[in-house]
Amino acid sequence: ETGVTQTPRHLVMGMTNKKSLKCEQHLGHNAMYWYKQSAKKPLELMFVYNFKEQTENNSVPSRFSPECPNSSHLFLHLHTLQPEDSALYLCASRSYRGGGGYTFGSGTRLTVV
Amino acid sequence: AQTVTQSQPEMSVQEAETVTLSCTYDTSENNYYLFWYKQPPSRQMILVIRQEAYKQQNATENRFSVNFQKAAKSFSLKISDSQLGDTAMYFCAFTTQIYNQGGKLIFGQGTELSVKP
Numbered sequence: 001e002t003g004v005t006q007t008p009r010h011l012v013m014g015m016t017n018k019k020s021l022k023c024e025q026h027l028g029h030n031a032m033y034w035y036k037q038s039a040k041k042p043l044e045l046m047f048v049y050n051f052k053e054q055t056e057n058n059s060v061p062s063r064f065s066p067e068c069p070n071s072s073h074l075f076l077h078l079h080t081l082q083p084e085d086s087a088l089y090l091c092a093s094r095s096y097r098g099g100g101g102y103t104f105g106s107g108t109r110l111t112v113v
Numbered sequence: 114a115q116t117v118t119q120s121q122p123e124m125s126v127q128e129a130e131t132v133t134l135s136c137t138y139d140t141s142e143n144n145y146y147l148f149w150y151k152q153p154p155s156r157q158m159i160l161v162i163r164q165e166a167y168k169q170q171n172a173t174e175n176r177f178s179v180n181f182q183k184a185a186k187s188f189s190l191k192i193s194d195s196q197l198g199d200t201a202m203y204f205c206a207f208t209t210q211i212y213n214q215g216g217k218l219i220f221g222q223g224t225e226l227s228v229k230p
Contacts (some may be wrong), residue, residue, distance in 0.1 A: 092158075
């Protein structure tokens with residue numbers, strides 16, 4: 001357990017469903033991230049939140065909608081996904097001091113059917 | 114563009130032997146942090162070792178050490194006395210935004226390491 005908790009660990013959803021991924025950290029970190037990990041591809045940065053403000057949206061389709069209500073919680077709302085969105089979604093956080101390592105959760109394995 | 118390249122998709126090593134994983138990167142920045150992360154089948158991304166670019170001394174963490182060649186933009190990971198628990202995917206990554214806590218971490222494609230008994 002690294003201090004970053006992601007739920008659920010596995011999720012299967014139809015293309016017309018709406019679901020949400022949750023990430024929680026109590027490390028006192030002020031930056032939180034969503035990454036997408038697909039097979040045979042490098043991790044892709046999706047969103048960055050810094051002190052609850054979104055500072056990066058890496059051209060992510062609008063069917064992915066992030067939410068950061070406070071520095072400890074990060075959500076990824078999903079709707080009308082495509083099969084190619086099936087992947088491992090990783091959340092990470094980073095200390096305000098910067099320079100430090102990023103702490104990752106165990107990810108949510110998403111399958112879109 | 115800032116990129117990280119890991120040219121070895123898969124590697125294997127016998128238990129107790131030494132293995133080196135390669136990584137090259139590209140950036141025009143002079144100051145940055147480099148990382149090696151390990152991702153076992155449990156999917157947990159675990160920090161193995163970190164190197165600050167302004168430090169000439171190579172970082173070491175127990176059996177893990179790096180060979181950091183700044184001019185060549187090379188950052189290889191050496192694992193000594195390999196153990197079965199070292200079997201995992203290894204990712205090289207870096208960030209140039211060392212003072213920005215919202216800074217991006219850029220990853221390579223990964224090297225799948227198998228340690229054989």
